[in-house]
Amino acid sequence: MSDQRVRVREMLTYLAAALPRFTSPAGRLLALQCALRADTRGQVQLPTGLLRGMRLHGRKEVWEELAHGGWLEMPDLRLARLAVRLFDAAVLDQAPGRGTRRRAAHWALRPAPLLPPPAAPHSLQLTTLVLAAHTCVQDHHSADMDVLARLCGHSPHQTADLLDRLTAIRVLTAWHHRRDTDEVLWQLPHERKPTHPAVHPEQRHLSQP
Known part of the structure; x- marks a missing residue:
């Protein structure tokens, strides 16, 4: 099993426990990308192109459900490149390195x-x-x-x-x-x-x- 597949599998397991049960599939996919792309301070930037490709650009309700669950801070959706802050301390202690996690984030898209x-x-x-x-x-x-x-x-x-x-x-x-x-x-x-x-x-x- 590839490193990317293992990392995504671990992150899906984490999100199943960390997110509220009512979280939609779109919310879970968005949370996965945020968690895998976050730095050690829980900060992540998502380009508009990525969100368009996921068919989540401008989907305020998806961000709201993650914010309502206390998992992240509601970003300013007017920006071309969204800056998101995650609250869960478990995201800050992730291993392995960010490069491996970013490759896993790309694999999760396809x-x-x-x-x-x-x-x-x-x-x-x-x-x-x-x-x-x-x-x-x-x-x-x-x-x-x-x-x-x-x-x-x-x-x-x-x-x-x-x-x-x-x-x-x-x-x-x-x-x-x-x-x-x-x-x-x-x-x-x-x-x-x-x-x-x-x-x-x-x-x-x-x-x-």
Whole structure:
């Protein structure tokens, strides 16, 4: 697993605990970029081009939810290059160095080998990123459903729906939920042999309550 993938995986885990549960997928993606790009004083500058590419330029409500949760100071959105101050002390004690974290921030924008369409909703982008952070070089890709749901900020049922949507747009070839172990497995389009049985589109992945 690459250093960038490991760093993003660690940061997603941190954000799942640090951010309020109601934080939107767009807010989680924005917080990830801020945390990975911050210096040792908790300061970060985000160029307008980056925010436009993330489809977050001018999205005041996304900044407000992070500020309301006490995670950062509301920036002046009129500036061409936003200066943001983070409050969480855990961000100040990050390791490894800033260069490694910035490379991880760039990887998180296009987390190969899983790449959703550029216009995909932020919920699908975040789910793709979480899967990419748990995708190994081998053909066996898996994670617990509870972990995926927590990092995506959704319930297991909502996460299952998002995995179905990623399969429908061919980001994934197939995915399967093992109810006995709560393990989720997925297959990527470029892989020749399936790592698990494909799931019929009409079959529920989760047991009903």
